[in-house]
Amino acid sequence: MKSFLLSSLLFSTILAGVVPRATEKVDYHGFKVLRLELTEKSAKVEAKIEELVAHVLNPGTSSVLDVVVSADKVKAVSAFAKKSTVITEDVGLALEGEGGISAYSVPSETWFTAYHSYADHMQFIKDLQASFTSNSEIITAGTSVQGRVLTGIHIWGSGGKGSKPAVLFHGTVHAREWITTMTVEYIAWQLLTKYGSDASVKALVDKFDFYIMPIVNPDGFAYTQTNDRLWRKNRQTVSGNSCVGRDNNRNWSYKWEVTGGASTNPCSETFKGLAAGDAPENKGMMAQVTSLRDGKGLRLYIDFHSYGQYILWPYGYNCNLVVENDAQHRSLATAAAAAIKAVSGTAYTYGPSCSTLYATTGSSTDYTDVVGNATYSYTYELRDKGNSGFVLPVNQIQPTVRETWAGVVSMLKSA
């Protein structure tokens, strides 16, 4: 590889009399793929072959090497092998037939026209990050009951990594709320793909460090695809009981012990667990929140759920208490609801969560507000109002992610 690149660079330098650009694409017309059967696996022989070829496709693996080699070196390379076979006559022609580079590029908006597997969601996040390596990184927040790593993406702007107040988004804490995965991914995708072309997006990315986690209940999410589409909780067992799962949004360690906002029955959809924070996913998320608090501080937290079309803020555990900046919470929520409505007409209801919807104990936003010291903490309940419920048709994915993006942008501008 090295010698090939070097000699081709030197050659074109001499021809053109200029330094070739590093981005110039290699032309593989006239190159072949050869399969070489060596008498034995030998690093020394492999090194000699490597000097002659453009690429070894399976380096160091066995005594059979697949190599890409120019036509004029086929003979010299074949001399090292007891047998050589042509696998591809002309690599350039093969590449023409490939149909361009859609296989690995920035994920496109068509991603948001279908629901996807857990593995594909992880690949989406990795591909997105790989497309914007200078201002993003993969982040993790602990491990699920079944050993899946809670994985997300950290995005920053011109101030550099970790220099601004944190914005934290969590999706899919409830396994069956598939639209939330798509929405949280859409926000990350918009922030990165529009950064270079949209001044208002650039201003937001330059203002905050974004920590975006599309799936914080990976076991539950996987289970909705393998076993039960309508599963809600994680997949934690309780000794002596055949029911499975804790409600991760009833297991945060703030006012977890208060009664009336969660269930103590392991079979219930809102089972709070045996002790506060005993769900491993919650341990990871709580560590993430306190670490952001202790860094540049947490400016905005949003926990994305469905369904119901609500924007809610603390408190969940007590219907008579409001947060000290309740008026500011209301102001941002009012603007966000208006922004959503302006896109699509979708109507949201908003208010403190206990008095507006129902009591919840051990919820994420009570925790981020008090323990996380977040300036703003919200729960979004996305489309719809129950007609399709959790099973929101695919043709509503794009309308939902777009309207929600408008609401979130509105919040980010004022936060």
Ligand SMILES: *[C@@H]1O[C@H](CO)[C@@H](O)[C@H](O)[C@H]1NC(C)=O
């Ligand atoms: C819930 O969280 C508490 C502490 O926050 C922890 O002690 C408890 O074990 C957890 N249980 C479940 C089932 O989630």
Ligand SMILES: *[C@@H]1O[C@H](CO)[C@@H](O)[C@H](O)[C@H]1NC(C)=O
């Ligand atoms: C909480 O956040 C505010 C800024 O919003 C900051 O001034 C204050 O020091 C923080 N308190 C703690 C305990 O982190």
Ligand SMILES: [Zn+2]
């Ligand atoms: Zn939910």
